[in-house]
Amino acid sequence: MVTQSNISKEIISELKTNDHINKAFQTTYLSNNIKIQLNCEGNSAYEKVSFPLKYGLFSRIETPDYIFEFNLNNEIKHAKSKTKAWIHPSEWLKRTIGNDWIYYSTGGYSGVFEALGEYYLPNLMYPTNSLIGGKPFEDNEIDTIVKNWHQIISQLPDKNMPDNFHQWFEAIRHHSPESLEKKAQMLFDISGSRVTVMPPDARHVDYNIIPLNITDGCLYKCQFCKVKNKKKFSIRSQQNINDQIIRLKQLYNKDIINYNALFLGEHDALNTPSNLILNAVRKAYHTFELHKSYMKGTYLFMFGSVDSLLNADKHLYKKLNDLNFKTFINIGLESYDQTTLNILGKPLSAKKVGQAFKKIQDINDTFINIEISCNFVMDETLPDSHYDTLMTLIRENINSPKPKGTIYLSPLKFGSPSRQVLYDFYKLKAQSRYPTFLYLIQRL
Numbered sequence: 531m532v533t534q535s536n537i538s539k540e541i542i543s544e545l546k547t548n549d550h551i552n553k554a555f556q557t558t559y560l561s562n563n564i565k566i567q568l569n570c571e572g573n574s575a576y577e578k579v580s581f582p583l584k585y586g587l588f589s590r591i592e593t594p595d596y597i598f599e600f601n602l603n604n605e606i607k608h609a610k611s612k613t614k615a616w617i618h619p620s621e622w623l624k625r626t627i628g629n630d631w632i633y634y635s636t637g638g639y640s641g642v643f644e645a646l647g648e649y650y651l652p653n654l655m656y657p658t659n660s661l662i663g664g665k666p667f668e669d670n671e672i673d674t675i676v677k678n679w680h681q682i683i684s685q686l687p688d689k690n691m692p693d694n695f696h697q698w699f700e701a702i703r704h705h706s707p708e709s710l711e712k713k714a715q716m717l718f719d720i721s722g723s724r725v726t727v728m729p730p731d732a733r734h735v736d737y738n739i740i741p742l743n744i745t746d747g748c749l750y751k752c753q754f755c756k757v758k759n760k761k762k763f764s765i766r767s768q769q770n771i772n773d774q775i776i777r778l779k780q781l782y783n784k785d786i787i788n789y790n791a792l793f794l795g796e797h798d799a800l801n802t803p804s805n806l807i808l809n810a811v812r813k814a815y816h817t818f819e820l821h822k823s824y825m826k827g828t829y830l831f832m833f834g835s836v837d838s839l840l841n842a843d844k845h846l847y848k849k850l851n852d853l854n855f856k857t858f859i860n861i862g863l864e865s866y867d868q869t870t871l872n873i874l875g876k877p878l879s880a881k882k883v884g885q886a887f888k889k890i891q892d893i894n895d896t897f898i899n900i901e902i903s904c905n906f907v908m909d910e911t912l913p914d915s916h917y918d919t920l921m922t923l924i925r926e927n928i929n930s931p932k933p934k935g936t937i938y939l940s941p942l943k944f945g946s947p948s949r950q951v952l953y954d955f956y957k958l959k960a961q962s963r964y965p966t967f968l969y970l971i972q973r974l
C-alpha cells in the first residue's frame with residue numbers, strides 16, 4: 531500500500547537526486563561568515579510544543595547576525611536575529627504566502643497556551659482583535675529584518691561557492707520583496723479576493739493553508755462584523771473551481787509538498803450543494819497531490835453559518851467523515867441571547883442559535899473526523915444576558931467535559947486589548963465544559 535510516509539521518503543530521495551533542485555541533499559556549505567544548509571528536513575507533523583519547531587522541507591542561511599529560511603520555491607519564509615538585541619532567542623518572524631510578516635512570541639510562555647491553544651502567539655502587522663501581546667513590529671531589530679532582509683542577503687559574499695550553492699543563492703536573491711508582493715497579489719487574483727479571515731481552527735496547521743473559493747460573500751451581513759465584504763452570497767461554478775485549482779497548483783509550485791491543508795472559502799462554504807463541496811475537495815486532493823505531502827495527515831477547513839449548518843444535506847457529514855481529511859467547520863453563532871443578537875445586527879433568532887448548537891454537538895459526537903467549532907463574541911458593553919445564556923450552552927446543559935467542539939471567544943473590538951475582556955474570557959474558560967480559546971482574527 532502507498533502510505534503518506536512512504537511517499538514522503540520518495541520525495542526526499544527525489545530531492546537527493548533531482549538536479550534542478552539540489553545536487554547534494556542536506557549538504558552544508560561553510561565559509562568564514564556564512565553557513566548554508568540545503569533541503570533541511572523540518573518536522574513532518576504539526577505539534578503543540580513550547581519550543582520553536584520548523585515544519586516541512588526548507589533551506590537555511592546563517593550569518594553571524596541572522597538566520598534566514600527559504601521554502602522550496604526559494605522564497606523567504608522565516609527570519610530571526612542572533613544578536614543580543616533580539617527580544618527572545620526562541621522567537622522568530624514568519625512570512626506568509628499573503629506576504630505578511632508575523633512575529634511569533636512566547637508571551638513569556640505564561641497564558642498564551644491557555645488563551646490560544648498554542649504555545650506561540652502570532653503578532654500581526656495589521657489591526658486585529660488580539661487581547662494579548664505587545665507591539666513587536668516597533669522593535670528595531672524586527673523592523674530591520676522586515677525592511678532590509680533582502681538587502682542583507684544581497685550583500686553577503688558568494689565568491690568561490692560550489693555551483694549548486696551559488697545557484698541557490700542566486701535564486702533566493704531573485705525573490706525580492708517586490709516580486710513576493712506580486713506573487714501574493716497573484717494568489718488573491720486566483721480566487722478574486724484576499725482571505726480576510728481564516729477559520730480559528732487553521733491554528734492546527736499553523737495557518738499554512740491552500741485557499742480555494744467555492745463561494746463568495748455571506749448570508750447575513752451582520753452590522754458588527756469587520757471582515758465581511760459587500761458581495762451578495764453566491765456559489766462558484768465547477769469550472770471556476772477547477773480553474774482555481776490548476777492556478778493554485780502552479781502558484782504553490784514546488785513548495786506544495788509542504789502543504790496538507792485546504793481552506794474552502796469564502797465566509798460560508800457550507801451553504802453549497804454537498805456534491806460541489808465534495809467534488810472540490812476530491813479534485814484539490816488529487817491535483818495538489820496532498821497524499822504526497824511531506825506533512826502528515828490532511829486537513830480541511832471551512833466556515834459555515836447557522837442556516838447552512840441546519841439545512842445541509844444530511845448525508846454530507848457522513849461523506850465528509852469518510853474523506854481522507856480531518857475536517858474543521860467553524861460556525862459564527864455570536865450569541866444565544868436575543869438582545870445581544872439585535873445589538874450585533876445579526877439577523878438570527880436565539881432559538882435558531884440554540885438549534886444549531888445542539889446539531890453541532892450531535893455531529894461532533896457522531897463523526898470522528900469532523901469537528902465543528904463555534905464562535906461567540908465578547909465585549910464589555912454587551913448585556914449580562916449574553917454571558918448568562920452562553921453559560922447555559924457551554925456549562926449548564928451538559929454534565930461532563932467534552933474533548934471537541936471548541937468554543938472560540940472573539941473580542942468585538944480591533945486594536946483595543948482590554949484587561950476586563952481578558953479577565954472575562956478566563957472566567958468563561960474556567961467554567962466551560964468545552965475546549966475554549968480566544969479567536970485571533972488573521973488574514974492570509
Ligand code: SF4
Nearest residue numbers: 748750751752755758
Ligand atoms: S459574521 Fe459571518 S455572516 Fe456575519 S457578516 Fe461577518 S462573515 Fe458575514
